[in-house]
Amino acid sequence: MGTPLSSCESIREQIHHWLDEPRVPCMPEPVAAHIRQCGACRAFISRWNAIELGLQGMRDEGPVVTGDFAVAIRGRLRQPPPSLWTLWRPAVARGTMAAAACVLLLLGVLLTTVLSRLAIGPDRTPGDTLATVRPLPRSQPDAADSGR
Amino acid sequence: MGIDLAWSAATADVEDRLALRSRSGDAPAFDQLVSRYQLRLLRFAWRLLRDQAEAEDAVQETFVRAYRALGAYRPDGFFSSWIYRIALNECRRRMRSRRPTVTLEMATAASAQPDPQNLVLAGERNRLLREAVDSLPEHYRIVMALFYFEEMSVEQIARTLSLSVSAVKVRLHRARERLARRLEHSL
Numbered sequence: 001m002g003t004p005l006s007s008c009e010s011i012r013e014q015i016h017h018w019l020d021e022p023r024v025p026c027m028p029e030p031v032a033a034h035i036r037q038c039g040a041c042r043a044f045i046s047r048w049n050a051i052e053l054g055l056q057g058m059r060d061e062g063p064v065v066t067g068d069f070a071v072a073i074r075g076r077l078r079q080p081p082p083s084l085w086t087l088w089r090p091a092v093a094r095g096t097m098a099a100a101a102c103v104l105l106l107l108g109v110l111l112t113t114v115l116s117r118l119a120i121g122p123d124r125t126p127g128d129t130l131a132t133v134r135p136l137p138r139s140q141p142d143a144a145d146s147g148r
Numbered sequence: 149m150g151i152d153l154a155w156s157a158a159t160a161d162v163e164d165r166l167a168l169r170s171r172s173g174d175a176p177a178f179d180q181l182v183s184r185y186q187l188r189l190l191r192f193a194w195r196l197l198r199d200q201a202e203a204e205d206a207v208q209e210t211f212v213r214a215y216r217a218l219g220a221y222r223p224d225g226f227f228s229s230w231i232y233r234i235a236l237n238e239c240r241r242r243m244r245s246r247r248p249t250v251t252l253e254m255a256t257a258a259s260a261q262p263d264p265q266n267l268v269l270a271g272e273r274n275r276l277l278r279e280a281v282d283s284l285p286e287h288y289r290i291v292m293a294l295f296y297f298e299e300m301s302v303e304q305i306a307r308t309l310s311l312s313v314s315a316v317k318v319r320l321h322r323a324r325e326r327l328a329r330r331l332e333h334s335l
Contacts, residue, residue, distance in 0.1 A: 016321040020302050047328050054277040055296045062191035063200040069186045070179045073211045081216060 007034065011041055019048070157225070164223035171218040181227075182211055188298065189235050195293050196239040198282070206242055210235040229308040232298070236290065236308070243286070273334070280330045288323035295320060 011034045018027055027035075035041050163184070169177035189210060193203035214234050221230060281292060294300045294308065302320070306313045 013321075016317070016324065019324065020317055020320060044328060047331065048324065051277065051324075051327055051331060052296075054274060055281075055292075057274065058278065058281075059297050062194045063203065065186050065190055066204075069208065069211070070182045073182060073208050073215075074175070076208060076212045077215060 008038060008041055011035070011038070012044070015041070015045060015048075160225035160227065163227040164225060167218060167221055167227055168223055170215065171221070178215060181231075185231055186211075189231070192232070192293060192298060193235060193239050195297060196236075196290070197242060202242060206238045207235065210238050213238065226304075226307055228300075229304055232294070232300075232308045233310075240286075276331065276334045280327050283330070284323055284326060288319055288326065291316060291319040292323050292327075 011031055014028065014031045018024060018031065026032075035045055163181065166177045166181050170181060186207065189207045190203055193206045193210075194200060197203050197206060210231065214231055217234070221227070281289065284292065290309070291305060294305045295302070300308065302313055302316050305311075306316045309316065311319075
């Protein structure tokens with residue numbers, strides 16, 4: 001309440017540092033004093049306490065070990081280790097696909113260039129493109145028409 | 149606190165010796181390491197993969213990889229960080245190869261309206277918290293799991309993830325802020 005924001009931010013940092021050290025039981029006094037005065041920081045710490053309690057409750061959640069892990073692991077260890085090819089196969093497959101895509105792209109570019117060169121007719125110079133082909137000469141009006 | 153530190157140092161020393169004996173072919177020593185870590189790693193893998201069969205497979209693969217890599221292990225008192233790192237890499241490899249899917253639990257949670265009469269409050273709160281943790285980005289979720297569930301210190305996490313202590317702290321702080329924001333109206 002009435003506490004400047006920058007002060008809250010720096011206190012929040014200190015709260016996190018305190019939370020990082022679970023073996024330190026008591027909060028540093030300046031932080032505790034701030035929390036007594038500041039509603040927002042008090043709300044944060046009480047919310048976080050509830051979350052931590054919940055996390056502690058979840059600590060023992062999860063599956064239990066079924067069967068003999070050691071036996072299963074020994075069985076796996078008897079199998080030969082995967083060959084380098086098995087490990088690298090996905091990367092090699094991805095690389096091959098990428099290389100094939102590049103080759104296709106290059107072929108496409110090459111083919112387009114060759115075809116555009118073949119399409120150059122007698123009226124065109126090599127620099128002509130479809131857009132620069134000279135238009136047909138416009139038909140001239142008859143002399144009689146122009147005399148009228 | 150002194151007793152705790154002495155105990156963890158003694159544990160680390162025992163594990164280093166077990167690792168060295170395993171390296172020289174002592175099968176019972178390796179079995180002891182397996183029995184020390186199997187449940188912890190299984191739960192850690194399950195938290196990341198959320199699939200019991202896959203978590204079991206990942207943990208067995210972790211031990212196999214660890215056994216084959218024992219020659220490279222330097223007995224520096226951080227066997228725990230070393231084996232967690234192998235488990236984490238195995239889980240990450242599996243997470244990468246997965247296609248993004250919506251689990252049934254998430255789908256029903258998104259579609260169904262909570263019915264206060266049918267839900268036990270505590271169970272509902274736990275579900276919300278689990279969903280909030282699961283929805284964190286992977287790098288925050290891993291740090292949270294190591295800190296709150298595996299009870300590792302910030303320094304141990306830094307060693308396990310090959311990060312600086314300050315980077316781990318930043319991830320922890322941001323993860324806490326996200327969780328607190330997400331659960332603002334539920335807790």
